[in-house]
Amino acid sequence: MFLGKNLFFVPECHSTNTLLADLAQKTNPIEGTLLITAKQTKGRGQRGNGWEAEPNQNLTFSFLVKPSFLAVADQFKLTMTVSLAVADYLCDRNLDSVKIKWPNDVMVNGKKISGILIENTLSGSQLQQCVVGIGLNVNQTVFSIESATSMKLITDDEFALDYELNFLLEKLEGRYLQLRAGKFAELERNYLDMLYWKGEEHLFLVGGDTRMGAIEGVDRIGKLKVRMGDETHFFGLKEIQFIK
DSSP: OOTTSSEEEEEEESOHHHHHHHHHHHHOOOTTOEEEEEEESSEEOGGGOEEOOOTTTSEEEEEEEOOTTSBGGGTHHHHHHHHHHHHHHHHHTTOSSEEEETTTEEEETTEEEEEEEEEEEEETTEEEEEEEEEEEOOSOOOOSSTTBOOHHHHHOOOOOHHHHHHHHHHHHHHHHHHHHTTOHHHHHHHHHHHBTTBTSEEEEEETTEEEEEEEEEEOTTOOEEEEETTEEEEEOTTSOEEOO
16 A cells, blocks of 8 residues: 555644645655644644644544646546545445535535545646645544534544554545546546535525525536526535535
8 A cells, every 4th residue: 555655643733734745845755655643733624714623533634646647627536536535434434424515525414524625736737746634533522613523423432543544544545546547437426426415405605695506516627516596507616605
């Protein structure tokens, strides 16, 4: 297994993504290099949000991949790949109602259990390297927001973090090899099958207005496809919010 073969552990850091990106810039580490911490003090999520994680209770790590086989226009395929791997892992842990909330939050029973942040470095029209950050709520039981959950809250079991990390890395590597093999159609089909709220009527916030709509899928560059009334709209990351 190449993912995690080159591993760095730091007891505490601001952000594993930031630290690994700095390391990659200075030393050019091999693909699959992984950096993990027991205490992340300023974890970052999508839309500039923070990531809450109690020390020694969860998995907070980042890893480096170099998908030069992917065009910049296809970078969302890496987002699908990583979120699917986390969902695969949770399904194999026998958790029910695992879904991917666009673009890459992983949900269980409608609550967020994992967040993913991917930061890409480009070389012309191709991806050069990507730092993939994952936060997975494992043994934490108290959160400041009601919409968060953890594996322990759902199952009432305590999990060994080292064991769970290795199991999750296996899922991540498996999906990444699928991406590298060019199995894009299969990845997209699997992603759409797991997509939260797909085909259901829900309320969204768009440009300050609340609108009813039904998610139909995503386009090639990762925009969310939503049917609203008689029209189909495509939304980028900061253009739409899920309400209920």
